[in-house]
Amino acid sequence: MLTKRIIPCLDIKDGRTVKGINFEQIRDAGDPIELGAFYAAQGADELVFLDITATIEKRKTLSELVNKIAHRINIPFTVGGGIKTEEDVSVLLQNGADKISVNTAAFNDSSIIKRFAKNFGSQCVVLAIDAKCEEDNNWYVYLNGGRTKTNKLVMEWAKEAVDLGVGEILLTSMNHDGTKQGFALDITAQLAESLPVPIIASGGGGNEQHFFDVFTKGKADAALAASIFHYKEVAIPELKQYLSKQGIAIRL
Amino acid sequence: MNIVIIQYNAGNIQSVLYALERLGVTATVTDNVETIQAADKVIFPGVGEASTAMAYLQERGLDKVIKHLKQPVLGICLGMQLMCAYSEENDTTCLGIFEEQVKIFKPNEANIKVPQIGWNTITHLKTDLFKGVAEQSFTYFVHGYYAALGEHTIATTNYVQPYSSALHKDNFYGVQFHPEKSAKVGEQIIQNFINL
Numbered sequence: 001m002l003t004k005r006i007i008p009c010l011d012i013k014d015g016r017t018v019k020g021i022n023f024e025q026i027r028d029a030g031d032p033i034e035l036g037a038f039y040a041a042q043g044a045d046e047l048v049f050l051d052i053t054a055t056i057e058k059r060k061t062l063s064e065l066v067n068k069i070a071h072r073i074n075i076p077f078t079v080g081g082g083i084k085t086e087e088d089v090s091v092l093l094q095n096g097a098d099k100i101s102v103n104t105a106a107f108n109d110s111s112i113i114k115r116f117a118k119n120f121g122s123q124c125v126v127l128a129i130d131a132k133c134e135e136d137n138n139w140y141v142y143l144n145g146g147r148t149k150t151n152k153l154v155m156e157w158a159k160e161a162v163d164l165g166v167g168e169i170l171l172t173s174m175n176h177d178g179t180k181q182g183f184a185l186d187i188t189a190q191l192a193e194s195l196p197v198p199i200i201a202s203g204g205g206g207n208e209q210h211f212f213d214v215f216t217k218g219k220a221d222a223a224l225a226a227s228i229f230h231y232k233e234v235a236i237p238e239l240k241q242y243l244s245k246q247g248i249a250i251r252l
Numbered sequence: 253m254n255i256v257i258i259q260y261n262a263g264n265i266q267s268v269l270y271a272l273e274r275l276g277v278t279a280t281v282t283d284n285v286e287t288i289q290a291a292d293k294v295i296f297p298g299v300g301e302a303s304t305a306m307a308y309l310q311e312r313g314l315d316k317v318i319k320h321l322k323q324p325v326l327g328i329c330l331g332m333q334l335m336c337a338y339s340e341e342n343d344t345t346c347l348g349i350f351e352e353q354v355k356i357f358k359p360n361e362a363n364i365k366v367p368q369i370g371w372n373t374i375t376h377l378k379t380d381l382f383k384g385v386a387e388q389s390f391t392y393f394v395h396g397y398y399a400a401l402g403e404h405t406i407a408t409t410n411y412v413q414p415y416s417s418a419l420h421k422d423n424f425y426g427v428q429f430h431p432e433k434s435a436k437v438g439e440q441i442i443q444n445f446i447n448l
Contacts, residue, residue, distance in 0.1 A: 001372065001373065001410065002368060002370050002371070002372045002393075002411055003370060003371045003372065003390065004370075005370050005371070040435065045370070045371055070266065070267060070270050071270045071273065071274070072274075074271065074274065074432075074433065074434070074435050074436070074438065074439060075392070075433055075434075075435055076392060076394075076430075076433045094266060095266070096266045096267055096270060098264075098267070098433065121299060121300060121301070122367070123299065123367055123369065123394045123395075123396075124299075167367065167369070168369065192363070193363065196359075196365060196366060197365055198365050198369050198370070219363065221365065221369075221370070222370070251371040251390040
């Protein structure tokens with residue numbers, strides 16, 4: 001049976017993880033390679049590395065880092081942050097990334113989704129959507145790391161992107177992100193039930209129950225979190241044991 | 253041990269190379285016919301689309317070379333599918349090493365996603381490729397087409413319906429999952445192939 005996936009997300013700035021602190025088991029938790037390998041050994045199903053610097057001059061640094069990660073880690077990983085061109089994608093995939101994620105650049109020019117899917121396959125194109133529920137009770141797409149509001153509805157954009165060829169959607173609820181009060185179950189379930197591609201839920205996971213809820217009520221195929229793993233508020237082995245005992249299909 | 257990874261227009265070649273490196277094995281990535289034929293073991297990887305990949309192999313004569321190899325050969329993902337007789341992906345005639353047919357997943361209920369992306373179990377394991385690998389072990393899959401069950405099936409996975417997650421005939425082995433991305437289980441399977 002295909003399992004639900006638990007995905008730690010590592011934010012990278014200038015080649016270092018931003019939030020990775022306080023791990024006794026590893027020498028340098030600021031080192032994305034060490035931290036990624038630690039999570040892989042802990043039973044993470046995939047990893048996401050999000051480069052939040054992603055300036056042009058840093059791109060070479062990122063591809064070198066991706067190459068080192070690929071040498072070390074024996075599970076799939078996605079790389080995102082500032083990807084705009086086929087060249088960007090090609091360099092990352094050649095250095096061993098399994099998937100790339102696009103966000104703002106794809107919204108501003110949706111033809112890149114079609115081109116990436118055609119040239120590299122839908123299976124490696126992940127669309128990241130930063131979503132916010134406004135006072136009118138509708139979910140809107142935000143860009144530029146959540147700084148820029150658009151008038152586009154999340155469902156509308158997700159459907160368009162799937163038609164253009166994205167293979168997965170990483171949905172982050174800005175309303176829930178950082179709250180540790182649980183994932184956005186409604187919008188996650190809406191996307192998961194109406195789209196033919198897997199949905200990765202992100203934002204708000206604070207305890208084991210929240211992950212159970214997002215896989216059941218939220219119908220998510222995967223759940224992503226960052227700081228609760230980094231700060232050891234939730235440990236991956238215990239989380240997976242818990243979910244398995246609750247009857248969720250999980251890789252142990 | 254001289255291991256060759258066949259280079260062609262399909263992804264994930266680096267990942268296979270790095271997985272071998274983690275096991276302390278160096279491999280050569282090449283499309284040179286003599287080098288491929290002289291290898292002790294050949295790995296035929298692949299992520300991509302069947303008809304484009306077959307056309308590429310045919311242009312370079314690699315289709316016949318692969319088919320007539322005598323040493324152990326391991327096809328991975330698209331590599332395995334190309335070793336079958338036929339793929340529904342763009343109506344492609346494949347190498348015909350395995351008689352099994354490659355078909356598209358047709359979801360029979362809501363909320364079944366295609367392609368299958370993620371970790372699934374492998375069961376009914378046969379041959380030394382799975383030596384020391386427990387029934388119901390998890391491996392990582394990314395695919396929208398599957399090889400049907402047949403006489404050469406040596407591992408079975410269930411998604412939409414049971415299908416061949418590994419095939420074997422003579423010196424040829426194929427796995428639908430990605431051993432290079434399947435954590436410890438995958439490493440064991442690659443090590444087993446090296447030990448064949």
